[in-house]
Amino acid sequence: MKTDEILKIVNDVFIDVLDDEDLVLTPETTAQDVEDWDSLTHIQLIVAVEKRFKIKFTSQEIQGFENVGHFCEEVHRKIAD
């Protein structure tokens, strides 16, 4: 799976969890750019992405995501394993 496909799926998950049909994520998007993406919904987003890709992030990873692009790279790396 390519990273832009992953980005699309991650975007869908975000739309679903945050209930915002108009949400468009780019690799540069951070939590500051998205209304409703706070520390609580962050937990919901992580769990939803984990479920969607059947992966599990480590505690360090969860705390260290810089932006959506970085997040998608981690997903990519995990599903490649």
Next chain:
Amino acid sequence: MEQHPPGFNQLIKAAKKLEPDGKQLRVALLGDSAIQLLAKAIHASGRLSGLSVNIYEADYDQIDLQVLSHDSALYTFRPDFIIIYHSVSKLKNRFYSSPLGIKTEFHEHHSSKIENLVRSVASKCSSKIIYLNLPTVQDAIFGNYATKVETSLRFHIRAINQHLNSFASGHGQFFICDVESLAAYVGLSHSFDQQLYITSDMEFSLDFQALVASNVIDIINAVHGKINKCLILDLDNTLWGGVIGDDGIDGIEIGNFGLGKAFVDFQLWIRQLKDRGIILCICSKNTEAIAFEPFRNHPDMVLKEDDIAVFVANWNNKADNIQYIQKVLNIGFDSMVFIDDNPFERNLVRNAIPDICVPELPEDPSEYVDFLSQLNLFEVASFSTNDQNRNQQYREEAQRKSIEIQFTNQDDYLKSLEMVAVIEPFNSFNIPRVAQLTQRSNQFNFRTKRYTESDIKSMAESERFIPLIVSLSDKFGDYGIVSVVILEKNTSHLFIDTWIMSCRVLKRGLEDLVLNQVINHAEFHGAAKIYGEYLATPKNILVRDFFPEKGFKQEGELWKCETSTYQIKQHFISLKEVNI
């Protein structure tokens, strides 16, 4: 089959789609770890069951401070329910850090701490308390030997839960959300999320928080009287394998072989529900005589004819038949569960009667019991021995209905019943049933005040209230306690705080006997006036005009009756004993 309850994210999404127009409720949530998502889940879960939950989230780790101090934000919030959650992860760390010398007393300390919290709440307000009990942990310090060692954590967790069970059974204001069982059901690896705990101080996985929230709401609903009272069952391929009309009594699957075992297990489960007070009814597309045959003649049938309150087998539409059952039982559709293996029938009933609960059913009968169990359809907030006879009472009712048609004159019919009423004050035997009636009665209920056992106990101790606890029997059987009146004494008048009557005894004249007695009490206490109040709910329209019909005069929002002008009402019930 769909997951129940929905996972956390699905739950939040489903709740967002609904309008926030349900019954208002105030819930305070106190925890010693992060509780924001649990609060979110409780709110969403409430909305899914028609409640509009206003949540107060106490600041982090403030349980003791909030509960013990009189003027805390907790009490200012005036919660209907207080949920207390001690995380087992924190408990574990405290246990590990306890010096060996006092480790053996750990469970006693924790248990008495909770008891103190409960007593402290009870001394300040009548909020109900829901405590999340502790899931067992697998710390492997002693392996299986932990069960034998008083200095193992698992030993203490079990002791605490055990202790809380006994404490809760004697305390009507205190309820336990049985997280221990929930965790056992989904497994510890699904209930805990160690990463979430480390990164966000929430030990439970998101989906488990949703499950806990759904159970908390189940408890809240049960306390408010929203419970299922009746189970309506299909027959072919639901209670036994095969079709009785085609396969015959020797051909259906029920018994200790093969698939028959699954149906035996299912029937045993159903009988257990009946024994705890759930009314059983049959609704089947069959010829009646054929449908009865297994109940009468099949040696392996667990359920017998006597277990069924209303038995409907014909070729009519099932929704019509369920409407008939509802008329006979006189309980709300929203307290009925209908189980049928046929998706067509399920949908038909669901569409025709939106209030009734119609769960899906797995294709494999061996999954019936587990599937239905996890839906937690039969949560209750009280239990009394009277419950166990309920099915019998509804059967007697069916017999009464059949003789009623023989009399053309209603008075002759009532006389023929040879009714006897007994009126008592509160006592330790009737308090559980009285509390239950206040929680469950919706129709003949003027003010719909819900009381727990502890509420009733404190009323019993107070001099301010006059209770009339009314039992009724007739030649067909004993109804047990069917009416409760609680009069509040004021200087010159009595106020009817509560008057409820079971709908099973409507139109027997019991309300007239009770009203006569209320007047007697008023005269005995030197009160010249009695005031009643009608607070409308969607369900109590039955008594909207009761007071004017009985000669009460309107005075503002209240209804007034003067004892001097009261006309004694005629009835056909003899009064056996009255202990004022």
